[in-house]
Amino acid sequence: MTAATFNNCLPAARIRTDDEALVRYGRDRTTSFVADPCVVLLPETTDEVVRIVEAANRDRVGLVPSGGRTGLSGGAVAGTGQAVVSLERMNRVLEISAADRLVTCQAGVITQVLQATAEQAGLFYPVDFASSGSSFIGGNIATNAGGIRVIRYGMTRDWVAGLKVVTGTGDVLDLNHGLVKNNTGYDLRHLFIGSEGTLGFVVEATMRLARPPEAQRVLVLAVPRLDDLMRVLETFQSAVDLSAFEFFSELALGRVLAHGRGQRPFATPSPFYALLEFDASADDKAVTAFEACIAANVATDGVLSQSDAQMQSLWALRENISESLAQEKPYKNDIAVRISDVPDFLREVDTLVKSRYPDVEVAWYGHIGDGNLHLNILKPAALSEPEFVDRCHHISPELFALVQARNGSISAEHGVGLLKRDFLGYSRAPEEIAAMRAMKTLFDPNGILNPGKLL
Ligand code: MLT
Numbered sequence: 001m002t003a004a005t006f007n008n009c010l011p012a013a014r015i016r017t018d019d020e021a022l023v024r025y026g027r028d029r030t031t032s033f034v035a036d037p038c039v040v041l042l043p044e045t046t047d048e049v050v051r052i053v054e055a056a057n058r059d060r061v062g063l064v065p066s067g068g069r070t071g072l073s074g075g076a077v078a079g080t081g082q083a084v085v086s087l088e089r090m091n092r093v094l095e096i097s098a099a100d101r102l103v104t105c106q107a108g109v110i111t112q113v114l115q116a117t118a119e120q121a122g123l124f125y126p127v128d129f130a131s132s133g134s135s136f137i138g139g140n141i142a143t144n145a146g147g148i149r150v151i152r153y154g155m156t157r158d159w160v161a162g163l164k165v166v167t168g169t170g171d172v173l174d175l176n177h178g179l180v181k182n183n184t185g186y187d188l189r190h191l192f193i194g195s196e197g198t199l200g201f202v203v204e205a206t207m208r209l210a211r212p213p214e215a216q217r218v219l220v221l222a223v224p225r226l227d228d229l230m231r232v233l234e235t236f237q238s239a240v241d242l243s244a245f246e247f248f249s250e251l252a253l254g255r256v257l258a259h260g261r262g263q264r265p266f267a268t269p270s271p272f273y274a275l276l277e278f279d280a281s282a283d284d285k286a287v288t289a290f291e292a293c294i295a296a297n298v299a300t301d302g303v304l305s306q307s308d309a310q311m312q313s314l315w316a317l318r319e320n321i322s323e324s325l326a327q328e329k330p331y332k333n334d335i336a337v338r339i340s341d342v343p344d345f346l347r348e349v350d351t352l353v354k355s356r357y358p359d360v361e362v363a364w365y366g367h368i369g370d371g372n373l374h375l376n377i378l379k380p381a382a383l384s385e386p387e388f389v390d391r392c393h394h395i396s397p398e399l400f401a402l403v404q405a406r407n408g409s410i411s412a413e414h415g416v417g418l419l420k421r422d423f424l425g426y427s428r429a430p431e432e433i434a435a436m437r438a439m440k441t442l443f444d445p446n447g448i449l450n451p452g453k454l455l
């Protein structure tokens with residue numbers, strides 16, 4: 001395949017074949033896949049995306065949609081001879097309507113820009129995560145991004161009121177038009193959300209906005225045992241409306257501190273920590289819940305933010321974990337079970353790892369209030385990298401069998417991409433996968449969209 005396929009789609013300056021572009025745009029944050037695209041295309045309009053799709057169908061070139069490339073499942077890694085289509089030039093906020101509480105923007109708008117735009121209009125876009133400074137709204141939609149406030153606000157899907165997509169046949173679908181109520185049959189919008197670029201390109205989105213929340217408080221608690229985390233959650237949930245309930249282990253915190261990205265919250269280390277966020281007006285109730293946790297010995301210490309700056313620095317302890325672990329290339333897993341299953345599931349996973357792989361260390365963290373755990377296994381110094389990768393490949397099926405036994409998800413919020421494609425059957429029934437394949441054939445009959453991902 002050559003870049004010449006796309007000569008009539010875009011001006012030459014936006015068809016890049018230089019090494020710098022191929023390396024930069026060819027991959028996301030996963031490190032275990034080789035990227036080898038032949039060209040990077042930078043469309044500025046929906047028409048240009050349509051022309052790219054038509055040319056790709058004619059010459060049967062695989063197209064890899066590319067947003068902020070912050071993904072962790074290889075969904076934006078381009079294989080040999082494939083063309084990367086970066087949406088970064090389609091980065092305009094098109095319209096904001098305070099009356100409708102809606103903002104319409106192109107796919108390449110950075111999440112933080114969307115959040116700031118909402119704020120300027122006296123509104124609030126609540127979906128948030130550590131990579132919001134680089135991720136694009138189009139990518140968030142394609143992967144149904146979650147993050148730190150799902151417990152209160154849900155996932156990206158819950159905020160999409162309208163969607164413009166270019167399908168794999170080059171059709172432009174303008175879906176739902178920002179309506180609140182629209183019961184006119186199948187809601188195709190939801191097929192494209194979380195489809196990881198396998199059915200179409202998200203080119204524009206109309207996102208719902210909320211009333212800004214009142215001032216928030218952050219509380220970090222020392223939690224002695226993994227088991228106690230859900231007791232802490234129950235105690236607080238019955239007292240206050242939580243905006244976040246995160247957890248992390250001392251091992252994960254240690255990496256953040258070692259990189260100078262935060263300060264220890266209490267003098268005495270604790271095996272685990274819970275980070276809670278809630279409305280400042282619920283302070284008194286939160287203090288009572290805290291005292292109940294101390295009395296029950298499910299928490300041993302706590303620090304409550306007294307200022308915005310302290311709130312940010314407490315959040316940094318959790319949000320900087322991923323970046324602080326990245327250079328160690330941990331074996332990452334992003335799994336979920338029902339909240340009521342979390343305590344037993346945690347015990348099972350902990351037992352599996354400790355009994356079968358006693359020499360590995362797990363940096364636990366995640367959005368445990370949503371039932372979502374991030375399990376990052378660190379390479380023991382004595383193991384070579386290939387030995388470690390091989391070891392982890394043995395852990396995956398055993399871990400996913402535990403997930404399957406509880407009807408859980410092998411990918412709670414990071415998507416399937418290349419990383420989990422071969423394991424999809426642990427979370428989706430054969431009939432579901434067959435239906436997904438049928439949809440793929442309908443919207444992308446020649447299989448040009450993000451080939452090899454998800455299915
Ligand atoms: C997080 O919660 O920090 C992100 O999902 C990234 C990660 O899991 O590494």
Ligand code: ZN
Nearest residue numbers: 147366374413
């Ligand atoms: Zn996460």
